[in-house]
Amino acid sequence: MVRKSGPWRALLDDVASVERSGMAVSVGLRCALGMLPPLIIGVATGYVGDGVSAAVGALVVGFVSFEGRYRSTLRNMMLASVGVTVSAFVGAIAAPHLLLLLVVLAIWGFLAGIAGAFGPGMSMAAMQAVEVLVVFSSLGMGIEGSVVQSLWVLGGALLQIILLVLTWPTRRLDGEMASVGEVYRRLSNYARSSPRTAPAADQLTSGADWLGDPNPLGDPSAIVALKELFQLAQDIRLSLSALVFEARGEFDEAETESQWAISFLQQAAVLLGAIGDQLSLSTSLKAKVRLWSRRHRRLFVRSLDLVAPEADASRPILGLLARQLDRALHLTNEVATAGSRVVLPGLNIGNQGSLDETLRRRLRGLGKVLAADSELLFHAGRLVLVLVAGTYLAHAFGLANGYWVPMTAAVVLQGDFSGTVQRGLARLGGTLIGAVAVTELAALVVPSHGVLIVSIVVLTWCTYATYRANYFLYSIFLTSDVVAMFAIIGSPVGSTSEERAIATALGGAVAIAVFILWPTWRRRLLPKSLAAMVRTQGAYAKAVLSCFDTTHADDDGVLDVEELRVLSVSARSSRQLAATLLEGMSTEPGTQQAAVATAGAILSQVNFCALLALALNAELLTEHQFFSGMIELGNAIEQLACYQADRLMSFGSMSDPEEVGPPPPFPSDLVASTVLYRQILELVSSFQELGALIEQYGSVVLMI
Template structure:
């Protein structure tokens, strides 16, 4: 259980999250993409303004603005579909909200239900959570504009039209269409090149698997995307994933080249060549043009004039590394064969529905942080809207809209975004107010200023939430000013109700938190269990080598990487929280993570030596069963807060070693290193 939050802990956490929220990064989007998004808003806004007046223009502009915002979310799905999905969601939510708005109790019930659904949408990831939050925010604004049901239908229609305009612009004016996919794959190659260079000086250098995970996510495309995907994005990712264990195995003196002498010099030469080839691959992928590899790298891959320097398992690993590097180069110069898997299938809408339903069922419990977030959001947004209707303001919905947009499933993002929105609102209202007082622009000029503001928002969307909030505030003020909004009310209501909404969000998370700190044991247990499955899968590849066992090994590796990323994200969030877990000390968690990393690294070395076909090793199969079972029990013990006992693993290894079943000595050496890593995990947790 978490300890009582001391005052010092809250001060430290709030100070950290405040600094994070107010930070402005020097990062911008592509100017052409920002210009395209602003053009979509301009077409929707001025078209509706000319045909129907300021109120309808406001709806059209909001639909186009948020649909354009959707295309900038971190997603590898086609941009037009994100814009269309956002527009349809906005259109439906605003129309349903208007039908309920004449009856305040009914509207509050609909708002609570819609907010709960938006909070639950986080089961699908950050993109779906943010887009769902937008639908609630726009509902709160648009329901105040129409006066009749036909007008509400018209507003819903122009919102959808604004999104369709953005989608059409993305289709007819593609800007760096495959840029995100290129960057993900190129970053994976570049990170592996950096890893190879670091291995030359440190055989046990650490490796960040996040770029490989991002590359795999980017490789999942729809059949339509696969037909138009550039050749340099096909067939590289799987080779890069297989290169990592080969690099590590060659550099490790326990299973690869000797620690000193000619073998180590030869290993460094091969690692340098690998780094140069992978750097060239990264540049080729980014530019779409084949970048020639230095001749020195090719010469390094050739067998030395005096004959092979490496022997045994080190030579086997070197030959595998050379073969993989050659395949990378060939894949960049020529398209993949037709019989080679060309892409990982990305689920379409039909496939997403059952997957989403399953995710919702898994999270339909009080233990789920997403479910708790959904309940928290529904409660706070509904309360904020109720307060907004009671206070003597004409635009009290800004409190509910602020709460909806700043609340996230974790403490750090909620507080940092809340502070950023409060500051951004004050700054944005001040800037827009100064322009309005000085120039007193007519509606068409207000629309033009709104388009400029949203273009700047698109351009700086990656600069930080405070910068984005400031520009969006300027945009909304200019947009609402087209309909004769009184400036003094804008300042009073938007700043005042934003403060109310932000304070309600802060109070809700303080009174009913979902601390990542208390979930650290579960995350740690997940990684322990995943490490056990990965280690067992690599051993099974020797016990019963087959395509099935190799596929199981790759799947287990992906699970291990996912569990590792989840633990690291939870640990990073917990570091900003004002509570500490009583049962798991920070030093204990750090030692356990190091031990699990050793298990993962050793399993990777075993994978690097996995044969395509060889005589079965019954001892490896039996040892794999013990490793999987014991680490699974250790994971459950961590969840229950009980002592961890892993003595059965070294006992099982000793029986295997003494059995004399014909297992090659090199594999027994790998298994011995794995056993030492498992023993280290037991020591770190007790």
Template sequence: MMTHYWRAVLHATRHGFRVGRPMQNPQALLRVAVGIVLGTAVGYVLDQQMLCVGAWLAGLGSMIPHQRHRLGVSAASAALLCVVGPAVGVYVHGVPWLLYLFAFLGVFAGGMLMMFGIGLGMRAIIMTILMVALADLAPDVATGMTFVKWLALGGAIGWICQLLPPYGPRFATQRNAVAALYEALAADVRASTEDGTAHQPWPGPLLAARQTLTVLPQFSRAAAASLFGLVGEAERIARNIRVLQTAEGADPETYRARSAAIAAALSDVASAVRSGRPAETTADWASQGFSPTRSGEAHEDRLRDLGAALTEAGRLAGMPAVTKSDDSWRHAELALLHAEPGFAARGLRRLREELTWSSPVFQHALRLAVAATIAEAVGRATGDWGGLGEPGHAFWLFLTAAIVLFPTFEHTFSRGISRSAGAIAGGLIGWALTLLPDGRALHYLLLIVLLFLYLAFRSTGQPLMIMWITAWVSYLGAGGSSAWTRTADTVVGSVIAMALYLVWPTWQSKSLPRLLASWMRVEGRRLSALAAAWAEPSTADPGALDRMGHEARAARHKFDEAATHATSEPVNHLARWTGPELLSLSRSVHEVAKCSAVLTAQLPVSQMPGVPYAARYAEPLQRVMSELATAAETGAQPDLSLTSELRDVLGADLADTAPGRRPGQDVFDQVTHRVEDLASAMRGRDS
């Protein structure tokens, strides 16, 4: 057993010490750097270091991921981090039980808000950290509010610098998410020509793009019409690509040439979306290799539709934001997305759903709050570390535990170990700097330099980022005890977070059967609805199909994420499926989902005659998927005879078919085979 834990810890350590690219998003870094310089300069004149801290906090708030307008989010962040959190901390300083209560509730709320995006949750947690910091540091209300005053002034300076150009196009966050969606599609197309298989970018980028659009309030959605349309066209493009990827008998050279052209077109769209400017080429992509090479070519309707979708995406990519008073901006592919309620209503509904003990989100938020509160109590109990450190340091343990603890073993241990190593190095640097000659100008200059190094390396990973911020904090205190305290607090806070994860784990390996079953039930309903729509196109409900498709993608994304993290857990040897078996199972899941995409892409329109034989598949598909889901949940071996009825339907169809296959027969043939493969892949190590 210990061997598995050591192997998992080593894997997490390697993950934690991976080095990313420095200086990412240089324009945002430059605005923050200007704010730090101005805040430090004013602080030098007034002899108040807290202005430097306030300017840095305002800049930090602006760089946390956000989905609304940058200036509004930056202003709200500066107010929360520099005024609201610290002021509450000052007033609860003398009431420890109230401080613990507020700290617990603040971190718990932040953990719950993570379900809507890391930015919202992190702002709540950092605000709580600053509340605890001022409660620990302020000797009395008057002195504490003086700290808040200077923090607020520094925060105001930092926010003013956010007004500096460049401003970028409107809906920048949404544009980046949609551009990433098209880049993922391009990468998937290229991968299918390199090794003959698609790497399945879905559903992550698509879900992320849809999520950023649903955050927009209803009154501004018409102005983002082109972005809604681009997501709809991306779904349409992806379905057509899936049809071409599953087509048999395609000429390899033609397929590679066509795929290269498709990938190039998708990359052009991504660049145009991100910049907000029209694509460099405005030619009709439908005439550049995406139309059939000859009349009667297999899937020629899909080729024509793909070319039309790429052309429309190119048109939408450079479209400016316009406001329309009617519903003409609504995209037919996105009935659900347009009707999605605003963030407040949707958020409250989601919170109510997650406030149950069975919810992983609730359990992680509760565990996070417990870990942070324990860390604060440990910090207060250690006093000044027996005279070796500084008093009022407990908030550093609180901060570390709240930042290190993640829902997965790999992330928690990689962050805990790498942050501790970075803190040790940073503490040594900060201590060495305190040995330099004492001078106020040099002190403020070094504060700027250390923060610049933090900004430059914040995107490289935990060790380098924490090294420079620890050096800054250690030097800010201008004493060896400050460096020692900050380092020790980081190490102890990390140990508390990692230890609590081991005591109260949420193993992804154990959640896989439940997540697989959840996806199977949703996908079964979707396949059944698609079969019924094939039989009678006039009765198809596009909104319902869109909703089921979105639910299926969300469920599959949860399974994919859990499967990815499960392979790095120390208990994966006890899981139902081994690593190779899980890989095979994931591929089967993707293949079934691909069949759903192909069925959707080739769905007859309402004016077309249906294919009545498709109705035979509706009930068996849903029932088989439901029974396989039950087998996944209960741990029973799937009964491979469950798919025999699908085989019987397929056999009857083939017997009834005149020379030449019926429309869609190949697709339903693939569905039958893929569901059979899924049932076989479920037979884990106990088979």
């Protein structure tokens, strides 16, 4: 949804808002406990500084555990452990030589910038390596001392990995079950909300994330059942889209014959909600809920008999959805029984080849990252600049804790203006409050080592817990945590707090200045994203229509479901990306609201095209008819979509794409098929209406 408030008010609202779902209390506690052994060992042996180095290793690698689920998290943490160890050694060696340090920072910054091509986990691991490099560049020591400190950092990092693996047996499959439950709850909300367009583009994201990397100690049968439940949710999503198409007339109060579809949607919403609730409940309550969901099943079957006794024969989608829901209930009860078991003798590591294939695919795509217009390349360049400029300014001003300048600039810098300013404001405000709070507390009492250790662990817990919930609160706790770690090695708290506040302000200013000088405005990226969205939606529509062609009649109804799912995921991802860019564009300074409104209208129209394509895809899962000329019709739709995409990219340039002709006439036997004819007719009309919106968007862009 596009913001209606001004960009600066929206930024302040983001700084103050707390995302409750982002609170990580249990994960934060596990990561915070990784700080305890190094600090205790350091104080007990008298090597407090070494213990703090190990705690730093545990702190930074703990953040990497927030990305991924199981095997992917373990892989990222192991890579991060190696990265922070090397960074600690190199940073300590290069510290006395400013020119060498600037070169090393530039290399590290560039690598961290392009690491985003390999996923958020790799990007996070690379950024932690950069932060450790910056921190240890403030020490400056010989080779022997650098080796010792880097080994302490490695020890703390490995401790976090051990704590992570130890929690796997206790987690069972709760996360996987809850993620699939969230998918079904969102399907329930969609069916209940009287929708007019396709389901949300990010509706299936959480389930795909968890089931792509399940718990290696989880029961294999439960994992298989959960994956089938997730695949079933994708099919149910198609069936719901078909019902929404039928029910649109009643939603608009223009037709009464669609009442059966609305009643069916409402009953389906109840059952989908029951499935989602059951999967999300704790294991001890699942047996009770199984009986409750069975009662919902009986009520649903009875309501089906009452609502659509005649429609079921003429509209096979009803029978399809009823069978899908029945299967989902069966699988849900099966998962509830098996999901609490833990497999200890041997690890169910899943398909490791899939991870290797993913890595190879991302390596093949690395060339695109290095293209001249790559957004990641721009971000890598900005990251190099903030690290080099921040370090140089810290040395020029002679700041005692000057490393905080480049580190603040690096973590504040985001890929968009709004995120950079938001983080800059939150980081500055959080640092000032955290520094003042710890300074005042230290003035009242002189804490012992024991009190400081407990304080550091508690503050670290709060830092992790608020990391994804609110960056402002996270900055408060992080600053307090760092000042407390300086206090335990004997650094004056007051001077540390003042210097850190100055360095934070300077680092935030560097990040914002670099982004303004070398920007990546969302409004410049949006036309390309909109074009990709239209193009992928056209490819999906073509594939669906082609499956109705008579050339497939001899296939005994065999459908390449996987190919359609791949195209559907591509279209869904492109719609999600366009929506994200539109959201970011609305908060950028200088953005014209007319451009936001017209781009939003294009997105809404494509969502409607997606609804129609999904509804037709659902019909393919039933015993449907085949028609001649559907391949030609699908090709015409794709050509029209490609023309519209090229038109979006041509605004402001000297060349226009070659226009395409009208689609071929509909087959006569298709016209006789009432339901399919209406769906396909509206699909073609929707793509044609999309052209008018694109021309309107072009006129606005050219005026700007």
